[in-house]
Amino acid sequence: MPEASTQKAYRLHLMVCAGTGCVSNHAFDIKTALEAEIRKRGLENEAIVVPTGCNGFCERGPILVVQPGDIFYQQIAVKDVPHLVEEHFLKGRPVARLMYVPPAEKAPIPVLADIPFFKKQVLVALRNRGLIDPEKIEESIARDGYKAMAKALTEMKPEAILSEIALSGLRGRGGAGFPTGLKWQLVRNAPSSNGGAKYIVCNGDEGDPGAFMDRSILEADPHSVIEGMVIGAKAIGATAGFVYVRNEYPLAVARLGKALDQAREYGLLGEDILDSGFDFDIQIKRGAGAFVCGEETALIASIEGRLGEPRPRPPYPAQSGLWGQPTCINNVETWANVPVIIDRGSGWFAGIGTETSKGTKVFSLVGKINNTGLVEVPMGISLREIIYDIGGGIPGGKAFKAVQTGGPSGGCIPREQIDLPIDYESLSAAGSMMGSGGMVVMDEDTCMVDVARYFLSFTHEESCGKCTPCREGTKAMLDVLTRITEGKGSAGDLALLEDLAQGIKDSALCGLGKTAPNPVLTTLRYFRDEYETHIRDKKCPARVCRQLNVYTIDPGTCLEKGKGCGVCRRNCASDAISGEKGRAHDVLQDRCIKCGVCADVCAFGAVQVS
Amino acid sequence: MPKLTIDELAKTRDRVRGTLAIREGGEFRAKVNVHMGTCGIAAGARAVMSALMDEVASREVRDVLLTTSGCAGLCSQEPMMTVELSGRAPVKYVNLNAAKAREILEKHVLGGALVGEYALGIGSERTDL
Numbered sequence: 123m124p125e126a127s128t129q130k131a132y133r134l135h136l137m138v139c140a141g142t143g144c145v146s147n148h149a150f151d152i153k154t155a156l157e158a159e160i161r162k163r164g165l166e167n168e169a170i171v172v173p174t175g176c177n178g179f180c181e182r183g184p185i186l187v188v189q190p191g192d193i194f195y196q197q198i199a200v201k202d203v204p205h206l207v208e209e210h211f212l213k214g215r216p217v218a219r220l221m222y223v224p225p226a227e228k229a230p231i232p233v234l235a236d237i238p239f240f241k242k243q244v245l246v247a248l249r250n251r252g253l254i255d256p257e258k259i260e261e262s263i264a265r266d267g268y269k270a271m272a273k274a275l276t277e278m279k280p281e282a283i284l285s286e287i288a289l290s291g292l293r294g295r296g297g298a299g300f301p302t303g304l305k306w307q308l309v310r311n312a313p314s315s316n317g318g319a320k321y322i323v324c325n326g327d328e329g330d331p332g333a334f335m336d337r338s339i340l341e342a343d344p345h346s347v348i349e350g351m352v353i354g355a356k357a358i359g360a361t362a363g364f365v366y367v368r369n370e371y372p373l374a375v376a377r378l379g380k381a382l383d384q385a386r387e388y389g390l391l392g393e394d395i396l397d398s399g400f401d402f403d404i405q406i407k408r409g410a411g412a413f414v415c416g417e418e419t420a421l422i423a424s425i426e427g428r429l430g431e432p433r434p435r436p437p438y439p440a441q442s443g444l445w446g447q448p449t450c451i452n453n454v455e456t457w458a459n460v461p462v463i464i465d466r467g468s469g470w471f472a473g474i475g476t477e478t479s480k481g482t483k484v485f486s487l488v489g490k491i492n493n494t495g496l497v498e499v500p501m502g503i504s505l506r507e508i509i510y511d512i513g514g515g516i517p518g519g520k521a522f523k524a525v526q527t528g529g530p531s532g533g534c535i536p537r538e539q540i541d542l543p544i545d546y547e548s549l550s551a552a553g554s555m556m557g558s559g560g561m562v563v564m565d566e567d568t569c570m571v572d573v574a575r576y577f578l579s580f581t582h583e584e585s586c587g588k589c590t591p592c593r594e595g596t597k598a599m600l601d602v603l604t605r606i607t608e609g610k611g612s613a614g615d616l617a618l619l620e621d622l623a624q625g626i627k628d629s630a631l632c633g634l635g636k637t638a639p640n641p642v643l644t645t646l647r648y649f650r651d652e653y654e655t656h657i658r659d660k661k662c663p664a665r666v667c668r669q670l671n672v673y674t675i676d677p678g679t680c681l682e683k684g685k686g687c688g689v690c691r692r693n694c695a696s697d698a699i700s701g702e703k704g705r706a707h708d709v710l711q712d713r714c715i716k717c718g719v720c721a722d723v724c725a726f727g728a729v730q731v732s
Numbered sequence: 733m734p735k736l737t738i739d740e741l742a743k744t745r746d747r748v749r750g751t752l753a754i755r756e757g758g759e760f761r762a763k764v765n766v767h768m769g770t771c772g773i774a775a776g777a778r779a780v781m782s783a784l785m786d787e788v789a790s791r792e793v794r795d796v797l798l799t800t801s802g803c804a805g806l807c808s809q810e811p812m813m814t815v816e817l818s819g820r821a822p823v824k825y826v827n828l829n830a831a832k833a834r835e836i837l838e839k840h841v842l843g844g845a846l847v848g849e850y851a852l853g854i855g856s857e858r859t860d861l
Contacts, residue, residue: 129747131789133781133798135755164778168785189755190797213768214800253755263741264748272738389735396738 134169134211135189137252141176141341141496142334142373144183148200149173152184155203160211169211174252175342179239181494182222187234187252194234195220225492225514239493242512244474244500246482247295247458250343256377259384262345268390270464274353275398283357283464284310290468291480292460296325296416296453296558297531297633299479299546302460305450308440309358312448320360321444322351322404323451325421326367326374329413330529331580332488333560336454338496339484340367340374343458344381348391348404350460355402358450363404366421370411378406413530413584417632418443418451420586431588432632453558455484475501479545483559489526490565492517499544506540509563520565524648528557530577530584531637533644534570553644555637569666570649571656575603577641581634592635595626599642607667611657616646668716671731675699675720677706683726690720690729750794761795762841765814769803775810776829783830787837796841809852815840824852 138144138153156171177185182196193216195206202220209215221230222237231237245251254261262268274283288303314320324347328336340347351363367375382404385391393401407425414420415430418439424430425444443449459481463471472480479501485508488494492514499508505525509515516522524534533554535542542548546556564573582596599622602615623639630636646653655661662670680686680701688703698714701707707728709720721729736744766772766781784798804812809826815836816822823846825836836847 129751131751131785131794133754133785135752137755168781190757190799192757212773212800213802214765215802253752260744260748261752263745264752266745268741269745272741276738390741396736396741 130170132168132170134165136169136171136211137174137177137187137189138171139175139177139183139185139187139252140173141180141338142371143176143180144185145373147184149184151200152186152198152203155200156186156207159203159207163207163212165207165211172255173257174254175250175256176338176496177252178243178248178496179222179237179493180496181492188216191216192234193232194222194237196222239495239497239512239514242503242507243498244482245498246462246471246474247339247346247455247484248342248496248498249462250346254343256342256344257380259345259381259388259390262343266465267345267461268349270461271349271352271390272396274356274464275396275400278356278464280310280357280359283353286464286468287357287460288468290463290471291475291478292456292463292471293479293546294453295455295459295483295556297528297555299556302452302456305440305452306354306358308438309360309448309450312441314447318445318447319362320358320447321449322355322358322360322363323418323421323425323439323444323449324351324363324365324454324457325416325418325451326365326371326454327409327413327416327421328368328371328454328558329411329416329584330531330558330560331577332486332562333529333558334486335484335496335559337371337374338486339454339458340365340371340378344374344378345385346458346461347378347454348381348385350457351404352391352395352402353460353464354450354452354457356400358448360450361401363402364407364425364444365404366407366409366415366425368411369408375406375408382406412586413580414586414632414634417634419632421451422449429586431586432634434631455559476543476545478547483544483556485559485561487513487561487563489561489563490516490520490568491563501545502543504541504543505535508544508561509540513563516563516565518565520567522563523566523568524564524570526554526562526564526573526577526641527560528555528637528640529560530581531555531633531640532557532560533640534564534573534648535644536648538648553640553647555640567664567666569607569662569664570645570652571603571607571662572664572666574642574645575600575607578603578638581638585634585638589629589631589635591626591629592631592638595622595630595635596638598622599626599639603642606653606656607662608669609656609660609667611653613657615657616650616653619646665731668718671716671718672711673709673714673716673718673720674730674732675707675709676728676730677708679726679728681706684724684728687726689723689725693719693723695719750792753794754797759795759818760797761818763797763799763816764837764841765799765801765816767802767804767810767812767814768800769807769810771803771807772810772812777811779830780811780813780828780833783833784837787834791842793842796837806852812852817841817844821854823854825850826852 186195223230292302293299415424417432420430420432439449484498526534578600582600585592587593686704691699696715698710811828814822
């Protein structure tokens with residue numbers, strides 16, 4: 123039955139962000155405290171607390187947005203709740219001290235829409251962001267949920283749906299950017315064997331370090347994904363669908379499960395949907411978190427109950443996918459875009475973005491950036507706008523160095539290319555890729571050799587081991603990179619890395635292997651001098667590679683400021699610091715294991731790193 | 733919940749959209765502001781708000797914003813409220829009770845006719861932050 127919030131009118135809607143980020147910051151405690159305080163004040167018929175999906179401004183969580191008025195409260199704690207309820211919700215006086223104040227400014231910005239982080243965003247996939255409770259299907263329906271599906275099932279022929287998706291210019295949001303309309307057409311045209319079924323799959327196996335776009339969409343608006351899949355099913359003639367999602371996303375799994383139940387209850391999934399004669403249902407398949415299962419053939423193997431390993435393509439899943447039948451696999455964000463295109467028309471969608479990249483893209487903005495969070499921007503926007511206007515720049519006055527897009531398959535884009543427009547082609551030309559939308563910002567304190575080594579260690583760890591180039595090749599590259607970061611690099615190492623990279627790209631079985639060398643290749647392309655400094659001078663310019671650092675203690679500072687306090691000496695695990703308490707200390711280089719603890723614990727800045 | 737038809741889907745959409753409209757801003761026919769300072773609450777402003785909430789719910793009015801603000805400075809004449817029809821100057825009402833509030837909602841907010849008997853005057857203090 124419809125619940126209270128969808129039937130009863132309240133004068134205040136308190137939208138509490140309940141995405142994973144805010145939940146880990148105790149958002150549910152705040153929700154409970156708000157509800158208790160509202161009852162205590164006798165406001166339970168006037169104000170309702172609504173849990174929503176991710177608001178996006180994760181840096182400032184826990185977040186509460188008050189409607190009407192769009193008042194944005196941030197970093198609220200349970201102890202703030204009584205004051206907030208009395209002042210704002212009872213007496214109508216918004217509480218300035220809980221509002222957002224931009225770095226280096228003094229005046230708070232009360233209204234969400236006026237905050238720079240939100241201003242430049244264009245919401246298509248995240249159109250219901252902060253506006254609905256994802257666990258109430260009626261709230262999704264009120265925001266045009268299932269309207270496009272109704273139109274597709276009762277007014278449109280499959281060809282018309284295919285044509286709309288093709289004309290919209292929508293391309294896959296999961297990585298390579300394959301045109302969605304073309305993929306659907308291929309699956310529609312492919313004959314199923316023995317009169318068998320065709321399948322729809324939603325790929326929610328999001329595994330890139332620092333990426334949380336798909337999780338956030340599934341948590342915030344699962345009905346948009348379900349609706350997109352039903353529309354796709356009608357277009358290609360599928361009867362069953364699967365959402366493959368990581369079990370390490372418990373909130374997403376739970377909300378999607380609830381959404382599927384509600385959709386079935388309303389007859390929006392199942393047999394004879396909306397009396398249209400069309401049958402379709404969706405199951406959740408939970409993955410164990412193997413990165414390779416994001417690759418479509420490995421994902422199919424995993425759904426079928428086999429070991430999650432890729433197989434050679436062709437045949438592509440469009441010809442032979444799940445149980446050998448034609449299968450259409452699209453990413454979570456791609457599916458979430460589909461209903462809007464059908465509802466508002468391909469022309470509307472194609473009006474956003476660039477010549478070859480239409481619509482918007484969701485990014486998770488992380489790393490050395492002031493405004494960590496989830497953002498949706500029109501294609502063609504520049505990296506500068508994302509990093510400085512939306513992201514608020516680099517913390518601590520540090521210089522921007524590079525941004526990593528596309529996860530372990532992508533690459534690093536250097537400072538010189540900060541005006542690069544974000545579209546599929548520009549990112550590929552820069553040596554990186556759109557990927558699924560992870561965007562890791564790096565500042566001057568980041569060592570690019572170490573970054574490359576990190577990503578290689580990730581892909582090496584996640585390699586399924588089926589093909590030799592990936593299994594052995596990534597290990598060989600990782601060994602070279604590790605050697606370089608430890609000061610044991612030699613002159614031929616860069617050529618060796620390039621050779622190995624080319625070999626793996628040419629011969630690995632699947633996308634994981636073929637793209638694994640990209641972080642190394644882009645850092646070699648843009649930051650070759652850093653590699654050379656590590657090899658030739660045995661130095662790490664960013665002082666990240668500790669094996670290359672030399673730790674010394676300035677005797678003057680140690681004695682004058684620290685009075686020879688001895689903290690470094692007590693904390694040194696290898697007894698590499700000399701000097702009695704009250705005297706200047708010194709590092710015994712032959713015993714130093716370069717762990718860096720002395721520099722971390724010295725409160726007087728006497729330990730110098732060079 | 734039985735299976736929906738296309739018509740029922742559209743009806744659910746329209747019905748729920750009404751209750752959720754205040755989340756999205758947009759156009760409202762009127763804004764009614766009940767002054768909820770300590771003085772207002774002591775004089776009975778909570779009962780005025782409850783009456784308005786009740787009236788709006790039973791009449792299924794979806795395009796009137798009910799809000800509160802602090803003391804308007806005229807504590808002796810509380811409870812007070814300000815009615816602001818879209819595009820018109822705000823009108824202040826004083827010495828209210830639940831019955832008067834219901835009457836103002838019906839005649840002024842929904843009917844467009846100022847209730848001179850309870851009105852203090854036209855205009856408002858500044859309420860911007």
